[in-house]
């Protein structure tokens with residue numbers, strides 16, 4: 001499989017981009033990798049990059065976007081922060097990927113058993129982790145208000161994973177409010193913004209489109 005070029009990127013639509021990532025995760029689950037020569041891709045991408053998607057995911061070592069979507073060099077922009085939330089810098093990175101570099105899809109990818117989400121559930125306080133976890137607190141609060149779960153700590157995986165799903169949904173909402181650039185691109189059908197959650201026990205990605 002070749003790295004994307006300006007020409008192949010131009011043939012990608014938001015829906016086709018989503019299909020590419022879905023098929024990539026199917027291959028990953030079956031342990032079928034697309035045939036890629038990464039060293040050749042270094043050479044192919046040396047003059048420029050034409051990625052078709054931006055993936056915002058967690059720093060979790062079990063969820064590297066390129067691997068779980070079976071993508072190569074120059075295929076996706078990978079934005080990572082613990083808890084996959086957005087702020088000014090993250091939105092700037094995503095806007096660059098779409099508006100400047102031509103990507104057609106934004107995926108906000110949460111995951112099960114997320115340590116950042118667990119920390120937010122437990123109200124962990126530690127150095128810069130405290131303000132970081134405050135970005136995930138709205139999801140904890142939203143789930144807490146409607147959940148019948150008695151244990152709302154990190155010990156309850158049902159609660160923790162419900163917060164991961166909610167965090168993805170709220171992150172997308174916030175993205176559309178805080179980034180008029182991305183909102184306008186989506187309204188014009190130039191990009192698609194979708195949520196997804198990766199299951200660390202199966203390798204399967206649940207797309208929320």
Ligand SMILES: [Zn+2]
Nearest residue numbers: 058060114115
């Ligand atoms: Zn995580």
